[in-house]
Amino acid sequence: MARVQARVEAALERFLPAAGIAPQRLHDAMRYAVLGGGKRIRPLLAFAAGEASVGEPVSADPARLEIAACAVECVHAYSLVHDDLPCMDDDVLRRGKPACHVEFDEATALLVGDSLQSLAFQLLAEHRLSDDPAVQVEMVKILAAACGSRGMAGGQAIDLASVGQPLTVPELEYMHIHKTGALIRASVALGARCSNVLAPGQLARLDHYAKCVGLAFQVVDDVLDQESSTATLGKTIGKDAANNKPTYVSALGLARARALAEELREEAQAALSELHGGARRLAELADFIVLRKF
Amino acid sequence: MARVQARVEAALERFLPAAGIAPQRLHDAMRYAVLGGGKRIRPLLAFAAGEASVGEPVSADPARLEIAACAVECVHAYSLVHDDLPCMDDDVLRRGKPACHVEFDEATALLVGDSLQSLAFQLLAEHRLSDDPAVQVEMVKILAAACGSRGMAGGQAIDLASVGQPLTVPELEYMHIHKTGALIRASVALGARCSNVLAPGQLARLDHYAKCVGLAFQVVDDVLDQESSTATLGKTIGKDAANNKPTYVSALGLARARALAEELREEAQAALSELHGGARRLAELADFIVLRKF
Numbered sequence: 001m002a003r004v005q006a007r008v009e010a011a012l013e014r015f016l017p018a019a020g021i022a023p024q025r026l027h028d029a030m031r032y033a034v035l036g037g038g039k040r041i042r043p044l045l046a047f048a049a050g051e052a053s054v055g056e057p058v059s060a061d062p063a064r065l066e067i068a069a070c071a072v073e074c075v076h077a078y079s080l081v082h083d084d085l086p087c088m089d090d091d092v093l094r095r096g097k098p099a100c101h102v103e104f105d106e107a108t109a110l111l112v113g114d115s116l117q118s119l120a121f122q123l124l125a126e127h128r129l130s131d132d133p134a135v136q137v138e139m140v141k142i143l144a145a146a147c148g149s150r151g152m153a154g155g156q157a158i159d160l161a162s163v164g165q166p167l168t169v170p171e172l173e174y175m176h177i178h179k180t181g182a183l184i185r186a187s188v189a190l191g192a193r194c195s196n197v198l199a200p201g202q203l204a205r206l207d208h209y210a211k212c213v214g215l216a217f218q219v220v221d222d223v224l225d226q227e228s229s230t231a232t233l234g235k236t237i238g239k240d241a242a243n244n245k246p247t248y249v250s251a252l253g254l255a256r257a258r259a260l261a262e263e264l265r266e267e268a269q270a271a272l273s274e275l276h277g278g279a280r281r282l283a284e285l286a287d288f289i290v291l292r293k294f
Numbered sequence: 295m296a297r298v299q300a301r302v303e304a305a306l307e308r309f310l311p312a313a314g315i316a317p318q319r320l321h322d323a324m325r326y327a328v329l330g331g332g333k334r335i336r337p338l339l340a341f342a343a344g345e346a347s348v349g350e351p352v353s354a355d356p357a358r359l360e361i362a363a364c365a366v367e368c369v370h371a372y373s374l375v376h377d378d379l380p381c382m383d384d385d386v387l388r389r390g391k392p393a394c395h396v397e398f399d400e401a402t403a404l405l406v407g408d409s410l411q412s413l414a415f416q417l418l419a420e421h422r423l424s425d426d427p428a429v430q431v432e433m434v435k436i437l438a439a440a441c442g443s444r445g446m447a448g449g450q451a452i453d454l455a456s457v458g459q460p461l462t463v464p465e466l467e468y469m470h471i472h473k474t475g476a477l478i479r480a481s482v483a484l485g486a487r488c489s490n491v492l493a494p495g496q497l498a499r500l501d502h503y504a505k506c507v508g509l510a511f512q513v514v515d516d517v518l519d520q521e522s523s524t525a526t527l528g529k530t531i532g533k534d535a536a537n538n539k540p541t542y543v544s545a546l547g548l549a550r551a552r553a554l555a556e557e558l559r560e561e562a563q564a565a566l567s568e569l570h571g572g573a574r575r576l577a578e579l580a581d582f583i584v585l586r587k588f
Contacts, residue, residue, distance in 0.1 A: 017443055023451040026443050082408060087400035106381035107454050110404070111447045114376060117408065118442035121415045125435035133427035140434050141419035148412035149311055149320050153405050157317040160401050 001044060001288070004069075006218030008043040009035065011066045012073060015123060029104045030119075034077045037234075039274045041217070041289065042187040043069030045210070048281035049191030052198065054204060057276050060195030067127045068139070068190040071120040075147055078116035081109050083156060089239070096234035110157050117147065129194055139190050146186035155179025157195060159245070167246040181214035188213075188282075205271045209282060212268035217289050219261040222247040226254060228294065234248060265290040295338060295582070298363075302337040303329070305360045306367060309417060323398045323406045324413075329370045331389030331528075335511070335583065336370055336481040337363030339504070343485030343574035346492065346500060352572050354489030361421045362433070362484040365414040369441055371476060372410035375403050377450060383533070390528030411441065423488055433484050442482035449473025453539070461540040467509060475508035482576075499565045503576060506562035511583050513555040516541040519550060522588065559584040 012034055046069040048058035058267060084091040085106060092102050101109035104180040124143060130136050140192040145151055155178025188210035192198055198206065225240060226249045240247050250255040268286045272279040306328055311321040327457060340363040344354035378385040378393040379400060386396050395403035424430050439445055449472025456469060482504035486492055492500065519534060520543045533540050542551040562580045566573040 021444075023443070023448050023455065025455065026448060026451040030443060078408075082404060085404065087404060108451070110376060110379065110381060111443075111451050112409070114372075114411065114441075115443035115447040117411050118438050118445070118447065121434055122438035122442060125431050125438055133431050137419050137427050137430050137434075140415060140431075144412050144419055146418035147408075148316075148416060149317070149324060149405070149409035151412070153409040153412065154317050154320060157320040157402070157405050161317065161319065 004047045005040045007062070007066060008040050008047075008069050008073065011070050015070050015119070025108055026111055026115065029100055029108045029248075030115055031039055031110050032097075032103060032162055033081050033100045033109075033128065034074065034116065036078075036089060037097065038073075040069075040073060041285075042072040044285055045184060045187040045213070045282070046072060046191030048279070048285050049188040049206060049210075049282055050194045052192060052202075052272075052279040053195065053274060053276045054198065054274070055276060057106075058195060058197045060191070064127075064129050064194040065191060067123050067129055069187075071123045071143060072183060072187040072190065074116045074123070075143065075152070078113040078120075079152055079156070079183070082113040082114070085109060086157075088160070089243075091236055091239065093234070093236050118256040120147075123134070124190075130196055132196070135193055135196060139193055142189050143195075146182040151178060151182035152180075155182065162246055164244045165246060167251065169248075170249050172246055172251055174250060176215055176218040177211070180218050181211060184214035185210040186215065202274065205274065206279075206282075209268045209271040209279075209286075212264045212271065213286050213289055216261050216264035216268065216286070218228050218256055219248045219264065220290055220292065222249045223254065223257050223261065224278075224292075224294070225249070261290050298338055298341045299334045301356070301360060302334050302341075302363050302367065305364050308522045309364050309413070316403040319398065319402055320405055323394055324409060326391075326397060327375050327394045327403075327406050328368065328410065331391065332366060332371075332415070334363075334366075335579075336366040336477060338552050339478065339481040339507070339576070340366060340485030340488075340581055342573070342579050343407065343482040343500060343504075344488045345575055346486060346496075346566075346573040347489065347570045348492065348496060348568070349570060350373075351489045352489060353483075354485070356586065357425050358421070358431035358488040359485060359555075361417050361423055362488055363374065364475060364483075365417045365437060366481040366484065368410045368414040368417070369437065369446070372407040372414075373446055373450070373477070375410070379403060381452070382450070383537075385530055385533065387530050414441075418484075424490055426490070429487055429490060433487055436481050436483050436487075438478040444551045445472060445480075449476065456540055458538045459540060461545065463542075463545050466540055466542060466545055470509060470512040471505070474512050475505060478508035479504040496568065499568065500573075500576075503562045503565040503573075506558045507583055509578050510555050510558035510562065510580070513551055513558065514584055514586065515540045516554065517548065517551050518586075518588070519543075528588075 016031050019028050021027055047065050050065040081100045083089050092099050124140050158175045192206050265286050269283050310325050313322050315321055341359050346360040375394045377383050386393050418434050452469045486500050559580050564576050
């Protein structure tokens with residue numbers, strides 16, 4: 001994990017516009033929002049999916065995985081910058097630092113998010129990610145659909161609309177499948193397509209893994225938001241409860257939310273059974289996501 | 295022109311998520327921001343560029359041009375929605391209607407812009423735009439670069455930073471080449487690549503045409519902002535002067551700004567001379583852009 005995280009950090013450093021290039025404030029702010037923070041869960045999933053194979057272990061070219069990993073991380077970073085804006089979740093703390101609009105200003109933060117989204121697609125299009133350009137076009141389509149109004153941005157809209165509403169567990173699931181799940185699924189899908197060794201049925205099982213892991217991630221987030229501290233998480237805790245936002249903990253209680261995360265971890269790992277070595281790194285990431293303390 | 299505008303309007307209507315689909319408020323707002331307004335200059339340029347050819351007239355498949363045209367128009371609409379937000383230009387009127395964040399709310403407008411950007415890339419990736427998928431990957435790259443921090447979003451950052459600064463004409467040009475020029479050039483570049491009949495040198499000349507037309511567009515905008523009325527333009531006029539923003543009129547005076555627009559029109563049309571029939575529709579669009587009254 002540390003090796004992949006360091007590699008992705010170095011790649012992001014390289015792919016982001018250099019700090020001295022005009023418009024300088026925007027580029028400084030883009031670097032601030034992306035570099036030096038975060039667990040890099042999505043890049044880790046992309047790299048691990050690139051190692052998933054049937055029979056003989058075949059791993060995707062790390063230089064290609066790096067691009068896919070940076071693209072999904074740019075989208076993730078953009079979503080955090082926009083979500084923290086005053087008109088959205090109005091949060092001032094992110095990854096242990098002042099949120100982008102606090103460190104810079106709102107207009108710059110808006111443009112940071114907009115530019116990071118463009119950069120993600122630029123990365124997917126200006127490097128070779130597959131021997132078959134048609135697969136690369138498919139990768140753009142996967143990421144675009146995951147970002148859009150029927151993916152991540154749509155999930156955020158549902159989230160905003162649900163403030164103060166007591167949601168049922170299926171409604172919560174529907175929201176999170178969009179808000180965080182879509183990009184996590186895209187991370188796995190893009191990583192897997194960098195190696196291009198899996199049949200459609202196997203890609204579908206990987207996608208089921210990603211769907212379970214994405215939901216588990218959110219359930220664990222809700223549990224940690226209840227149990228942990230602002231210092232440990234590097235973001236404001238207890239905010240969802242304070243904002244009267246529905247969470248898995250408010251819907252299920254702490255014990256049942258923990259049990260649900262555990263079930264999702266098992267379901268995710270079961271989906272990997274046909275792959276070589278149970279796709280070891282993906283299985284380990286499911287452990288990491290569910291058992292993490294921050 | 296009317297035929298292409300109607301065709302693009304119908305295509306946008308079809309490609310935008312239907313109004314009834316969840317999340318409904320977001321989809322309603324996306325449709326509000328895109329449909330039923332605007333001159334559709336960028337789609338017109340994409341269609342006209344698709345007709346540019348050498349020797350025998352060869353026109354790109356209109357079904358492909360439609361996709362490219364809708365993609366650039368989605369990006370343009372997203373940029374208007376974000377630019378109108380209170381933290382940016384803080385404008386309440388757009389295309390003769392309340393701005394998106396006024397009709398809906400700021401959070402929704404933010405997500406509308408984000409989702410329209412994703413939709414643009416989704417359109418370029420989920421339809422066939424070229425017989426060669428590698429050309430399609432290149433089209434994604436062209437649009438992404440035009441949108442990003444060294445394109446349109448960067449231009450908006452420069453614009454924000456220039457409020458209250460008396461810019462020189464080269465500095466103004468630098469700002470506008472990014473802010474509006476990048477997307478206008480992408481519109482021509484994407485349209486031309488739908489037909490795929492031009493050699494690199496000819497594509498470069500088309501790009502020079504687009505660069506001139508993009509600047510002329512902005513110069514004329516500044517002239518109209520001084521000369522016309524809010525009712526005619528459908529947006530708040532005199533705002534740049536009120537906000538102490540540099541314009542071509544403030545830098546050059548009205549008469550020299552008009553003369554500059556005229557020079558740019560001639561330079562744009564000269565760039566078309568080697569193309570079949572002087573690429574008649576592109577030449578006419580240069581006339582339209584410079585001679586328009588709204």
